[in-house]
Amino acid sequence: MTENELLYTLALQRVNGIGDILAKKLLKIFGKPEAIFKASRKDFESLDGFGDFRVEAILEGETLSRAEEELQFIRKNNIKPIYFEDDDYPSLLKHCVDSPILLFTQGDFNINNKRMLSIVGTRQVTNHGIAFCESLLEALKPLNPVIVSGFAYGVDIAAHKAAVKNNLQTIACLAHGLDTIYPKTHSCYMPDILKHGGFFTDFWSNANFDRKNFIRRNRIIAGLSEATIVIESAEKGGSLITAEIANSYNREVFAVPGRTTDSMSIGCNKLIKTHQARLLTGVEDLIYQLNWDVKEKPIQTQLFVDLEGEEKRVYETLKSMGKAEVDNLALNCELPTFKLNPILLNLELKGVLRPLPGKLFEVI
Incomplete structure (x- = not known):
């Protein structure tokens, strides 16, 4: 992608009222991002879903000036933007209708043609949940999957740390731009993640931090992988939203069962009970359900299960x-x-x- 193409793609991504689905529709019609901004009002008259509000937002000059500022930030900070039609755009994410037209990345990774697994769960993870996560990734090590999560407290950071420990690639999907890090206490994990994978986001720098950003971030977590694993969850939580998105993408969802008296197992048990997730007790469940052709047998590490x-x-x-x-x-x-x-x-x-x-x- 040339500098000029990137500039106009950034501008399209920033247009108020134009999300990724509409942006792709415009690109299909006009061909190039630049052509969209050089079109006349008459060119938009016959298009469904493009009223005066959206047309005004496209034709105003302010969007391009903001795009120029973001382009300078990208170049200055060694950020790699990946266009949704590029060969190195994540192949599974490309098939999602609402995938970002631009994905901003930092790190050292090679994820296409790799097994991809997303691991999510509660921020109030228990010792049982951490132990299960660590044992699962140790057992998965011979299969060399890429581990995707959201860099949040609890299950997310446990998954990233376990991936690094087992020398697996890991991708941290952020709910903000690459000019900051949240939570700040996780800054100490950044060097290891950059060495073993990297960071993905579709947010610009200086993006306003909002809880709604997590839902937008979660679609990338679900879209990157062939399966999403929920390790622990309360009755409500962001990980259940990620599971719902994964199901909407026709991806596999797995949930780790727990005792009915455990508050952090309610969400997982409900996913299994309502057939929104497959039961996960060990690595063999993944291999069987995902139909992985395993030439090298995984380590038969006993996963942590509560027995009384x-x-x-x-x-x-x-x-x-x-x-x-x-x-x-x-x-x-x-x-x-x-x-x-x-x-x-x-x-x-x-x-x-x-x-x-x-x-x-x-x-x-």
Whole structure:
């Protein structure tokens, strides 16, 4: 993209009342961004959805002057803008009807033809949620996915940190321009993320910080990836909006189940219950549901699952025995067989053990 093309594309992105969907419609009609701004009022008369308000906003000169200022910021700060028709524009995001016409990026990344996973969740993440996230990414390491999240408190930053720890690429999607960072306390993580991936946003510098920005940011998180994983969520929250957007893009959504008494599992349990997400207990669920052709077997790291009472006793006993028949396991657990069988089924559903030929069981 030439300097002139970038200038007019920036101006189009900034026109009041013209979002990404209408902008793409205009580009399809006029061909080039510059042609839109050099068109006459008569050229817009036959176009649906372009009343006087939008036409005035396009033809005024102020938009171009603001675009010139932003262009200087981009060049000065080594920001790479990616046009939605460029070859290096994220391939999955390109298929989203409301994807940004311009994406501003910083960092060192190569994400096309890569497995892409978005991980989101509550800002009030529990130790259980962090442990699950860390174990999941350790198990995913041989598959080398790119991990996408929103750089916020809680699950987001846990996902970025776990990705860096396992030497995976990670993309942090921001709800503001690249002239600032939020939250400020996460500034210390920027060097690692820039080294292992980078930052994406469609916001200009000096953009007003607003809670509504998070929804706009979330469409990029959902659009970049073939699947979105919700690790923990209260009954309401931004991660549920991201899951809803991912579903609207016909992408897979996974949710980590939790106890019904846990406030930060209510959202995930509801997603699963209402068939808005697939149940996720371990890396094998992802591989199976996404139909990944896995030539190198992932690390069989046991993901963190809360077990209590008799379930915990059965799990620990089986773990110490290696493999065991039901009768032998019942004897060692001091439980009658009729009581042990439903416990084994629950543990299998939780993904912590599996049945083997010969009526044997073993811990995964």
